[in-house]
Amino acid sequence: MAAGIAEIEATAVHSVTRLRRFQDYLGWSASALAFLLLGGAMVWILAIVFVKGLDSLTPQVLTHVTEGTGGGLLNAIEGTMVLALGGVLLAVPPGLACGIYLAEIDVLVGVPSIVIGYFGYVTMVVMLGWQFSAAAGSVALAIISLPYISRTTEMALREVPRGLREAAYALGATDRAVVLGISVPAALPGILTGILLALAISVGETAPLLYTAGWSSYLWNGHLIKEPIGYLTYVIWAFITEPFASAQALAYAAALFVTLFVLVISVLSRLLLDQSVGWRGRS
Amino acid sequence: MISGGPILRGFRWRWLRNRLFSFRSLTALLASLVGFILVLMVVFLALYAWPAVRLNGTGFLTQNSWNLGNLYGNPITVHGQQILPGAEYGILFLIAGTLLSTAIALLIAVPFGVGAAMFLSEGVPPPVRPWISFFVELLAAIPSVVYGLWGYVVVIPFLGHHIFPLVVRWLGFLPFLGGPAGSGYGLFTAGFVLSLMIVPLITATLRDALVGQPPELRDGAMALGATRFEALRTVLLPAARRVLVGSTILATGRALGETMAVLMVSGNALNYLPSNIYTPISTMASFIVSQLDSALQDPTGMAVRSLAEVALVLCLISIVVNALARVLLHYQGRHLLRAF
Amino acid sequence: MLLHHRRVSALTHRLILGGCVLVLTFAASVMPSANAAKTGGSANLLETGSSLLYPLFNLWVPTYTQSNANVRITTQSTGSGTGISQAVEGIAQIGASDAYMSDALLKEHPDMLNIPLAISMQMVNYNLPGLNQRHLKLSGPVLAEIYQGKVKTWNDGAIASLNPGVKLPDHGIIPVHRTDGSGDTFIFTQYLSFSAPEWGNSIRYGTTVSWPAVSGGLGAVGNPGMITATKDNPYTIAYIGTSYQNAIEKDGLGIAMLKNRDGNFVLPEAKTADAAAAVMVAKTPKDERVSLIFAPGADSYPIINYEYAIVNRKQPSADTAAALRTFFTWAISPSGGNAAHFMKEVNFVALPAAVAKLSADQIAEIR
Numbered sequence: 001m002a003a004g005i006a007e008i009e010a011t012a013v014h015s016v017t018r019l020r021r022f023q024d025y026l027g028w029s030a031s032a033l034a035f036l037l038l039g040g041a042m043v044w045i046l047a048i049v050f051v052k053g054l055d056s057l058t059p060q061v062l063t064h065v066t067e068g069t070g071g072g073l074l075n076a077i078e079g080t081m082v083l084a085l086g087g088v089l090l091a092v093p094p095g096l097a098c099g100i101y102l103a104e105i106d107v108l109v110g111v112p113s114i115v116i117g118y119f120g121y122v123t124m125v126v127m128l129g130w131q132f133s134a135a136a137g138s139v140a141l142a143i144i145s146l147p148y149i150s151r152t153t154e155m156a157l158r159e160v161p162r163g164l165r166e167a168a169y170a171l172g173a174t175d176r177a178v179v180l181g182i183s184v185p186a187a188l189p190g191i192l193t194g195i196l197l198a199l200a201i202s203v204g205e206t207a208p209l210l211y212t213a214g215w216s217s218y219l220w221n222g223h224l225i226k227e228p229i230g231y232l233t234y235v236i237w238a239f240i241t242e243p244f245a246s247a248q249a250l251a252y253a254a255a256l257f258v259t260l261f262v263l264v265i266s267v268l269s270r271l272l273l274d275q276s277v278g279w280r281g282r283s
Numbered sequence: 284m285i286s287g288g289p290i291l292r293g294f295r296w297r298w299l300r301n302r303l304f305s306f307r308s309l310t311a312l313l314a315s316l317v318g319f320i321l322v323l324m325v326v327f328l329a330l331y332a333w334p335a336v337r338l339n340g341t342g343f344l345t346q347n348s349w350n351l352g353n354l355y356g357n358p359i360t361v362h363g364q365q366i367l368p369g370a371e372y373g374i375l376f377l378i379a380g381t382l383l384s385t386a387i388a389l390l391i392a393v394p395f396g397v398g399a400a401m402f403l404s405e406g407v408p409p410p411v412r413p414w415i416s417f418f419v420e421l422l423a424a425i426p427s428v429v430y431g432l433w434g435y436v437v438v439i440p441f442l443g444h445h446i447f448p449l450v451v452r453w454l455g456f457l458p459f460l461g462g463p464a465g466s467g468y469g470l471f472t473a474g475f476v477l478s479l480m481i482v483p484l485i486t487a488t489l490r491d492a493l494v495g496q497p498p499e500l501r502d503g504a505m506a507l508g509a510t511r512f513e514a515l516r517t518v519l520l521p522a523a524r525r526v527l528v529g530s531t532i533l534a535t536g537r538a539l540g541e542t543m544a545v546l547m548v549s550g551n552a553l554n555y556l557p558s559n560i561y562t563p564i565s566t567m568a569s570f571i572v573s574q575l576d577s578a579l580q581d582p583t584g585m586a587v588r589s590l591a592e593v594a595l596v597l598c599l600i601s602i603v604v605n606a607l608a609r610v611l612l613h614y615q616g617r618h619l620l621r622a623f
Numbered sequence: 624m625l626l627h628h629r630r631v632s633a634l635t636h637r638l639i640l641g642g643c644v645l646v647l648t649f650a651a652s653v654m655p656s657a658n659a660a661k662t663g664g665s666a667n668l669l670e671t672g673s674s675l676l677y678p679l680f681n682l683w684v685p686t687y688t689q690s691n692a693n694v695r696i697t698t699q700s701t702g703s704g705t706g707i708s709q710a711v712e713g714i715a716q717i718g719a720s721d722a723y724m725s726d727a728l729l730k731e732h733p734d735m736l737n738i739p740l741a742i743s744m745q746m747v748n749y750n751l752p753g754l755n756q757r758h759l760k761l762s763g764p765v766l767a768e769i770y771q772g773k774v775k776t777w778n779d780g781a782i783a784s785l786n787p788g789v790k791l792p793d794h795g796i797i798p799v800h801r802t803d804g805s806g807d808t809f810i811f812t813q814y815l816s817f818s819a820p821e822w823g824n825s826i827r828y829g830t831t832v833s834w835p836a837v838s839g840g841l842g843a844v845g846n847p848g849m850i851t852a853t854k855d856n857p858y859t860i861a862y863i864g865t866s867y868q869n870a871i872e873k874d875g876l877g878i879a880m881l882k883n884r885d886g887n888f889v890l891p892e893a894k895t896a897d898a899a900a901a902v903m904v905a906k907t908p909k910d911e912r913v914s915l916i917f918a919p920g921a922d923s924y925p926i927i928n929y930e931y932a933i934v935n936r937k938q939p940s941a942d943t944a945a946a947l948r949t950f951f952t953w954a955i956s957p958s959g960g961n962a963a964h965f966m967k968e969v970n971f972v973a974l975p976a977a978v979a980k981l982s983a984d985q986i987a988e989i990r
Contacts, residue, residue: 020510027512028406034398038419038486041479045425045433052436068681068698097313111324112540112568112601115594118575119324122331131714132669146317176306204426207542207572214669214714217697221667228669228697233428237543238700240432241847243870255429266424270417354829355725367727369827440855463839466797466856551802551842553834563841573844576701577804577831579708582727 046259053256056249066217066230069239070246073254075219079230080258082134082220083213084202087141091198095146096191099153100179116143117208125212132214132228140208145198152197156190157183189272196269200262206233232258325602328595335588338364339372343592346373347554351577351586358583365583372589374596379556380470380564381597384545385538387474387560388481393531395478396485397520403486404493405515416490423483431547434476439548442475443467447561465561468550473564476544481534485527488612492526493519529611536605540597542568567597665693666946672699672706672719673806674846675743675864676930679969680719683960687953694946700845704804704830710933711735716947718933721806721864722830723912734936737912738985739929740954741961742900742972744865744891745810746926747879750853751777751792755877758890760785762882763818763917763925769860770798770815771822772837777858785882792858795839799852799861802842804830807849810916810928811862817917818882818925850874865891866969883925884917891924896972899923904975911981927972936988944989951986955979 064072117140124136160183168178184191214228215238221227232254240251336343338361352370359368403416447464455461496519504514520527550563551573557564565573571590578586670680677700684696696717703720710718711732723737747761765781768774774781778791801808809830816823826832834840843852846864853861854874863871868891871878880888889895899918907913917925932951938944954960961973974982 020513024510024512027516028402031398031402032406034395035402035419038395038399038422038479038482042418042422044437045422045429045479048433048437049429067685094313094317097310098317101311101314111321111598112542112594114540114542114568114571115324115328115598118571118591118594119327123327125714126712143320150317174306179306179310200424204428206426206428207568210572211575215697215699216667216669218667218695227667233426236428236432237547240435241845241851242700243847243850243867251432255432258426259429262424262426263421266417266421270413274413348833350833351829351831353827354831355727355827357727369833443855463795465839466841466852468841551844553802553836553842555836558838573802574804574831576705576708579712580704580725580728580804580830582725582731 049252049255049259052252053259056253057256061250061253065219066235066250068217069242069244070250071217073232073235073250073257075217075230076232076235076254077257078220079134079213079216080203080232082229083137083141083209083231084199086134086138087145087202088195088198090138090142091145091149092195094142095149095194095198096153096184098146098150099157099191099194100183113144113205114207116140117211120208121211130225132212133223133225134213134220134227134229135224137209137213137229137231140212141202141205144205144208145201148197148201149191149194152194153187153191156187156194159190160186193269193272196265196272200265203258203261203265204233206237209233210237325595325598328591328598332588332591332595334364335372335585335592338362338366338585339589339592342373343589344373344378344596345375346371347376347556348373349376349554351581354580364585366585367581367583370581370585372586372592374567374570374593376552376554376556377565377567377570377593378596380549380552381539381566381568383470383557384473384477384549384564384566385535387471388477388538389531389535391475391478392482392485392534396482396534397489397527399482399486400489400493401515401520403490404519405511412494416487420483420487422479423481423487425480427480427541427543428547430476430480430544434472434544434548438472438476439467441467442472447471451561459559462559463561465559465563466550468548468563469561470549470557470564471560473545473549473566474560476548477538477541480541480544481538484534484537485530488530488533489523489527492523496522525611529608532604532608532611536601536608539604540568540601541566542572545569546572567593571597666695666716666940666943668694668696668717668943668946668950669715670696670698670717670719671701671709671715672717672933673703673721673930674700675703675721675745675807675866676719676740678866679741679930679960679965679971682965682968683954687950687960691949694950696950700847702801702803702830702845703806703809706806707830707933708804710935713935713939716934716938716943720931720933721928722809723929723931724933729912736932736934736936736985736988737910738932738934738951738982739911739974739978740932740951740982741930741966741974742896742915742927743930744896744924744927744970744972745807746863746865746868746871746891747860747881748853748863748871749860749877749879750857751877752857754789754791755875757789758878758880759789760882760888761879763815764821766860767815767819767822769796770800770837771826771835772840785888794858797839797841797856797859798837799841799843799849799859800834801831801844801849803844805845806830806928807846807862807864808832810914810926813914813916814881814926817914818884850876866971868970881925883923884919885921885923887921889922889924891926891970893970893972895922895924896927899925899927900972900975904977907978907981909981909984911978911985929978930971934989936990938989941990947989948986951989952983955982955986 061072063074065075120136120140124130124139125132130136164182165178168182209231213231215234216228216230220229235254236251239247348371350369350371352367356368358365399419403412407415443466450460451464500518500522501514504518545566546569549565549569552563552565571594575590578590680698684698688694688696703722706718706720707724709715724735729735762785765774768781775795776793777796778793783791809828812828812832816828841852843849846867849861849863850867850870853859853876880890882888898920899915902918902920902923903915915927934947955974957973966973
């Protein structure tokens, strides 16, 4: 009798374990598949950008400006740098201020970039009379990057141990000395990550720049207003649909530059973040 | 302290100046300036769109009738407003396009995101984890216009010529999967491209939440006889539910506002609702870009104001969705520390 | 902890230093080039607008700027709607448009000039497997019905009766239209309006119209977008400017013969365009805002139009005004922009002398 029950029990446990093992196998396979498919999509995108982009890279791309639907990308590359740097420079002081003071401007993330672009068009391009300009473009980019700088600054500052700040106060430091001399340097990797993130976003934006920076086939002549400026994402957007091979080649080359730049920034910020984590982990 | 007229006045002024121009208040001023810009934008949009709101009424949201009117006719007066003859503004198809493409994006992104997060949190050894996850997070860094390029050059021919006809043939009996297979430009393509853009938001936050769970949860589950996957599925994942919901809502917010990628793959529909997943659509954001210059030709200005109304609707939806996500994600009971 | 802090700071400081060096070197290289046009008589012109005029402008600019180095002209293909609106706002100096400004718009902005620079044509193209080598005969009323979804299949009686003996496929028609503000839409819908009163009374014409929802219909951006949509999808029909005729022929798409006012079916070529222009020149008013669509004449091609430069007669600086006048004068001259080799490349027709005179008069008003 006892042997019979044990046998039944043994069989029952065995089959339940089999089912669960099968479910486990299914589960891991499904999640691995999900990951692989996502990774595959990433590879697919990078493949087309790199393969077609490298194909279209001629020395001319880096030495000539855009001439109609052909030429090169020198003006676009320069323009992207100017606009992105301008945008980040304009965004850092208010972004830091928000991160320091913890104003809840995260909702700015919710505003679609086209709305910011249109707002910029009506206020800066038309009402202020700046027309298509580097200034209008940079301001629009700054508004878009602000929440990211603010959020990462806030998170980085929050990680700075209170003891550090309290000790500084105890020694008689002013607010400014504590923030600029202690908190910010300690949180620097995190803050820099935010700035790099803003740079990456600025390099990749299109819609707002269409209505604020316009487009120019020439190198920037230094005018901040009343002078349109070129940028790489315009080339991608406008030239890929042109039926001329030279235009499409430029679009791929531009996509290559933009993607490369974004990749480099992402790697850099990952490196920075790893460092800061290491420090935080030990404190 | 010797009290006296001028000395007293001087002292108070210095006190005031110290308070006003202190580092703390200057920073606060700068910070609130930023909030001011946001409020300014929404208020400006609302004020500019107000005549259109009054003219269009609720039909704006319920009808498929976007019509700029006779651009070469003479303006007439309707309800006290000058508009072009035949002008009418109803954006139901935009609302449908926006919501449906976002819904499809979520339908794809959530399962894949959760699966990838589970794989990354438990199935990958910790030393390698940051770099492998980084690879998936890159999907979020790729600019929208590059997604549009990839979609236009690669995905549309692939889906339109190969996948969609197959799906129509074998699965066409299912609702919304039948009917003409279309050209590749359409609802599903837009949703698919959007899903890739938002999936890292879900994967990264969920992975962090799963990894960050107290080890007692997993250990306890396994002590009770669960396998690692079962522990993940039945214990760790539900514990991270709030994070999942919060990040999904954040992802929704991002998808709602996407412009360039959708513009290049959606097919730019006008005044009709999609009958299946292969039909062209338009979203609010992509519509603004594609119609702004036509609208600027309306001498009465009502077309541009109606576009501003579209922008206002989009803005309000996005802000609400993002605020909701923030609330859910921050509601951990954590103390907000001040920086000084 | 402080030790770790210092170690991290050192590396971070190095990174920051490196970054600053990079930024500074970049900034130095990007500083405006020494030969930025700052001398007197120089101008930066932005041309934006019509995708139909865009290829011609891209041919003009390198030739013109070679002999006029103090002028910089940037070209953009954004659609006639953008050309008109940005010229009106003063953001672009030259708004290229296939469509002239409406009365109402001109009333609001009376300082705008509509200056024809050349005469262009528009084709009706289609992608029918096996039939792209043939020139199908189509008429305005039939096209109107196609774009309204009333004629749904290629072998419909309406099309078949115009093309006896042609084996038309039994397949749905996919009409492609422009979604951006387009001069091509303007002239195409004018053709439909003038030849099919039923379209003329309901949908009318404009740089953008409320296209009836036709099942399967596609929207495209720009002439290039129309080409891609037609090329990638069989059984489509689209309206595309003749400056893209080379691309159309290379892609092997069909070109339709259109029924003109006299009832004859004609192809878009220099001969038929000249015939139509000859008739309509006499009707061109001083402000040159006139439609050349559906011209009478046995050989006239029904869809030809003036390519306009929309310009403000009051420019902010004398230099810009002078640069514009010089450029436009060159553009309309038969030895300059209207030379035969330019026209042939884009399948346009040069301005008749009388019209060129009218344009010159308008150009002289730019101050």
